[in-house]
Structure formats: structure tokens, C-alpha cells
Amino acid sequence: MRYLPLSPTEREDMLTRMGLAEIDDLFADAADKLLKAPLDLPRHKSELEVERALGALAAKNLAAGAVPFFLGAGAYKHHVPASVDHLIQRSEFLTSYTPYQPEISQGTLQVLFEFQTQVARLTGMDVANASMYDGSTAAAEAVLMAHRVTRRRNALLSGGLHPHYAETARTLSEMANDDIRILPPDPLAQEDLIAQLDDSLSCVVVQSPDVYGHLRDLRPLADACRAKGVLLVAVVTEILSLGLIESPGAQGADIVVAEGQSIGNGLNFGGPYLGLFATREKYVRQMPGRLCGQTLDSQGRRGFVLTLSTREQHIRREKATSNICTNSGLCALAFSIHLSLLGEKGLRELALVNHANAVALAEAIETIPGVKLLNQSFFNEFCVELPGPAAEFVERAAARNLLAGVPASRLSPRAGLDNLLLVASSELNTDADRATLVAALREEAAR
Incomplete structure (x- = not known):
């Protein structure tokens, strides 16, 4: 029983409670052939043959770095300096484990402390945690945090919020029996969130730039939320935008969550990514995850500690604010190194280049008859309306080695x-990349 902690009696009791006679009944919904017959796979191949087979499969993909690339929608392709990859692979960083014993994890804790400082400054907030899994889980955790702070169980999500973020929040809310209202998609940014505020809401979740690229002034909404005792959760999926745009904290947000992938981290086939989470100091004890702090030891030397650990692994489960079991430490390190190399001036210059490139592309697209730009303002992403289905255009463009965007x-x-x-x-x-896309859109409009 060393590796099977449940006794036969306990297992029988579990089956009885589920109304099952034996363990095999748990798999009744699976077809017999899946459980009893071998899978239709080659029984044996050499290492060289396997490499060739997998290489042939990989060759069917269109690599992001091989063709003009205009995909965004929450995951952005940026240049990551070679120095970032070199530094994060140093043994002092790469082999460091989660700081369960902070007193012997000083290097890891110092990096996370500096990372938190960078995130707090970027977002305009008082405190930031040591990171979360990604932007979507950070947004969902922000909703749960708002419930704890306000003692209300209802949330309102903007139609401009990335649908994947909204669905993640919906999943966690359903598990907690909370009420969550997701407004319809808002490609023209015309929804009136202020008119939908009421005293039952714990929070309003709004994204800027939103999933369609629109920039939103959060101040009027922040003032209206404050009057109703509702927290404003601001979401940023393109963290580089904060190199130019006034921070959500300065606009009145109570909680800011973001996806940090754009700085220091590649597309990575969809992950791992980096969730950023920041809030005002008065709410710090309800913030999920970890908070690294700075202190002095008994000899007056600077040291770093886990100031706040609100996970159920650290404290009683009923007092825990999150069941997320770790932070994205290596991705946070890459973020911190890249941002340190850029500096404040470099971040602003990089953001300016992104905006200028997007403006040049948008202006060229606006000259195409039948193609309509839907944005009045944007950072480095915008939405256009085509004369036909966008998904079909994207497939035709991909066949010509052009990744034209996300339908x-x-x-x-x-x-x-x-x-x-x-x-x-x-x-x-x-x-040349922009000219290729404009030519493809012009041809599409003339079909």
C-alpha cells in the first residue's frame, strides 16, 4: 500500500458514493477498442527514421519567422535580443527552483523583486506579484479577487475583452457559483459600460487596447465605478503599448492584469507565457500568488524574502486567495532582463516604432476600395472589414507565404x-512586408 494511499475499503466507499460497482465502470464511456486494441501506430522505427518522419510533419507548418507576419490577437512577435536567451540560460538562473526555502534562494528572490518593481512602474500601480501563468488566468484571478474585496459575487466583462480571457474567467466563476456577464463583441467600441453599472457588481473588466485594437480612456469609467463601489480591472494583452500609453493605474484602475509575453519572450507555440498582476496597496492581502519583499537581516545586510504567500500550499486552504501553484519564473526573468536592457528610453522608442509601423500599414490599407478600417485610435494592432470572409482570405494568403492576420x-x-x-x-x-499585405488585400477586394 506504500504507493496506493487508499485502502480497499476506502476505494469501495468511493465507488459506492458514485453509484459504481467496479473501477472499470469509470471508463464505460470510452470505446472498448480504445482500451483493448493497440493504437494504429508503427510498432518500431529507428531514431533516424523518427526524426525524418517528425521533420516531414513539421515542414508542413508555415514558420512565423519565415514569411511576412501580421498575427496578433494577444500573442505578438517581437525581436528578443540574443543576450536575453544567453543570460537566462546561465546556471545561476536556469537551475534555480521555486523559492520554497527563501533564505537560500536570494538570487531568485532578488530577480522577482526587481521584476515586481518593473511591473508596478509599467502599470502605474502600488504593488505587483511575482507573476502568474498568463494574461488570461491573471484576468480570471482578478475577478475572484474583486469578489473577495467587495464581498459581491457579480462581474461585468466588456465586449472588447479578448474572448479567451473572458472564457477563462467564466470557467473559474462557474466553478465558484459566481455570476458573470460577458457583453457581446464590440468591434466598433460603442458599448456604454457606465450605463450598466449597479450596486451588485464586484468589478468591471475592460481591455485597452481592446481585442479589436481600440484605445479606451478609462477615466470616466473609473470614476463611475468608484461611485458605485465597483472595482475596475484593466487588461492589457500588448504590454509594449504601455511604453506610449498612459498607465491604467494613472487612469484610475484598481487592478491591472496583463500578458507580458511581448517583452523577452517569443511566441513559443502558444506558451509558456507570463501573467502580470498589479493592484493598489490597500488590496494587497487579497492579491493572489506571491509577493517578494526586501528586508534587512540581523547584521543589517539587505536580503529578500517572500513577504506574502497566499497559496493554499502555504496557508490554510480556506484562507488562500489562489490555487495557482507557481509563478512563471523563467519567463519573468526573461521579461526583466529584456526590459532592463531597453530601459525607459528604449521601451518608449520601441513602442514608437511599433506604432509608426502600424500607422503606415493602416494608411496604406485605407486606400484600398472595399476594405474599411474600423479604428479611430490604436497602438500596433487594428481591425479591418473585408468584402468577404476573412478566414478564407487568410487561407489564400498563407498559401502564398503570407500570414495576414487573425480572423x-x-x-x-x-x-x-x-x-x-x-x-x-x-x-x-x-x-516590403507591408507592401505584400497591402497587395494581397487589394487583390482580395478586387475578387
Whole structure:
């Protein structure tokens, strides 16, 4: 029984409670052939043959770095200096484990402390935690935190919030029996969130730039939320935008969550990514995750500690604010190193280049008859309306070695957004890349 902690009696009791006669009944929904017959796979191949087979499969993909690339929608392709990868692979960082014993994890704690400082300054907030899994889980945790702070169980999510973030929040809310209202997609940024505020809400979640690229002034909404005792959760999926745009904290947000992938981290086939979470100091004890702090030891030397650990691994489960079991330490390190190399001036210059590239592309697209730009303001991503289905255009463009953007219908399949295309242009796009996309759109409009 050393490796099977449950006794036969306990297992029988579990089966009885589930109304099952034996353990095999748990798998009754699986077809017999899946459980009893071997899978239809080659029984044996040499290492060389396996490499060739996998290489042939990989060759069917269109690599992001091999063709003009205009995909965004929450994951952005930026240049990551070689120095970032070199430094994060130093043994002092790469082999460090989660700081369960802070007194012997001083290097890791110092990096996280500096990372938190950077995030707090970027977002305009008082405190930031040591990171979360990604932007979507950070947004969902922000909703749960707002419930704890306000002692209300209802949340309102903007139609401009990335649908994946909204669905993550919905999943966690359903598990907790909370009420969550997600507004319809808002490609024109015309929703009136202030008119929908009431005293039952714990929070309003709004994204800027939103999933369609629109920049939103959060001040009027922040003032209205404050009057109702509602927390304003601001979401940022393109963290580089804060190199130019006034921080959400300065605009009145109570909690700021973001995806930090754009700084120091590649696309990585969809992950791992880096969730950023910051809030005002008065709410710090309800913040999920870890908080690293600075102190002095008995001899007056500077040291670093885990100031706040609100996970159920650290404290009683009923007092825990999150069941997220770790932070994205290596991704946070890459973020911190890249941002340190950029500095405040470099971050602003990089953001300016991104915006200028996007403006140049948008202006060129606006000259195409039949293609409509939907944005009045944007950072490095915007939404255009095509004369036909955007998904079909994207497939035709990919066949010609052009990754032209993300069809809005991929994010919201049932929302009637078939002709909308999300286009992002970063510092990596050249004049030739933009000309290629404009030519493809012009040809599409003439079909």
C-alpha cells in the first residue's frame, strides 16, 4: 500500500458514493477498442527514421519567422535580443527552483523583486506579484479577487475583452457559483459600460487596447465605478503599448492584469507565457500568488524574502486567495532582463516604432476600395472589414507565404464577425512586408 494511499475499503466507499460497482465502470464511456486494441501506430522505427518522419510533419507548418507576419490577437512577435536567451540560460538562473526555502534562494528572490518593481512602474500601480501563468488566468484571478474585496459575487466583462480571457474567467466563476456577464463583441467600441453599472457588481473588466485594437480612456469609467463601489480591472494583452500609453493605474484602475509575453519572450507555440498582476496597496492581502519583499537581516545586510504567500500550499486552504501553484519564473526573468536592457528610453522608442509601423500599414490599407478600417485610435494592432470572409482570405494568403492576420471569427465563432480581420504590425515588419499585405488585400477586394 506504500504507493496506493487508499485502502480497499476506502476505494469501495468511493465507488459506492458514485453509484459504481467496479473501477472499470469509470471508463464505460470510452470505446472498448480504445482500451483493448493497440493504437494504429508503427510498432518500431529507428531514431533516424523518427526524426525524418517528425521533420516531414513539421515542414508542413508555415514558420512565423519565415514569411511576412501580421498575427496578433494577444500573442505578438517581437525581436528578443540574443543576450536575453544567453543570460537566462546561465546556471545561476536556469537551475534555480521555486523559492520554497527563501533564505537560500536570494538570487531568485532578488530577480522577482526587481521584476515586481518593473511591473508596478509599467502599470502605474502600488504593488505587483511575482507573476502568474498568463494574461488570461491573471484576468480570471482578478475577478475572484474583486469578489473577495467587495464581498459581491457579480462581474461585468466588456465586449472588447479578448474572448479567451473572458472564457477563462467564466470557467473559474462557474466553478465558484459566481455570476458573470460577458457583453457581446464590440468591434466598433460603442458599448456604454457606465450605463450598466449597479450596486451588485464586484468589478468591471475592460481591455485597452481592446481585442479589436481600440484605445479606451478609462477615466470616466473609473470614476463611475468608484461611485458605485465597483472595482475596475484593466487588461492589457500588448504590454509594449504601455511604453506610449498612459498607465491604467494613472487612469484610475484598481487592478491591472496583463500578458507580458511581448517583452523577452517569443511566441513559443502558444506558451509558456507570463501573467502580470498589479493592484493598489490597500488590496494587497487579497492579491493572489506571491509577493517578494526586501528586508534587512540581523547584521543589517539587505536580503529578500517572500513577504506574502497566499497559496493554499502555504496557508490554510480556506484562507488562500489562489490555487495557482507557481509563478512563471523563467519567463519573468526573461521579461526583466529584456526590459532592463531597453530601459525607459528604449521601451518608449520601441513602442514608437511599433506604432509608426502600424500607422503606415493602416494608411496604406485605407486606400484600398472595399476594405474599411474600423479604428479611430490604436497602438500596433487594428481591425479591418473585408468584402468577404476573412478566414478564407487568410487561407489564400498563407498559401502564398503570407500570414495576414487573425480572423475575428476564430476568436468569436458565433458572433457574426466573419468579414473582420485583426492585423498587427511590430518592429519586425519591413516596408516590403507591408507592401505584400497591402497587395494581397487589394487583390482580395478586387475578387
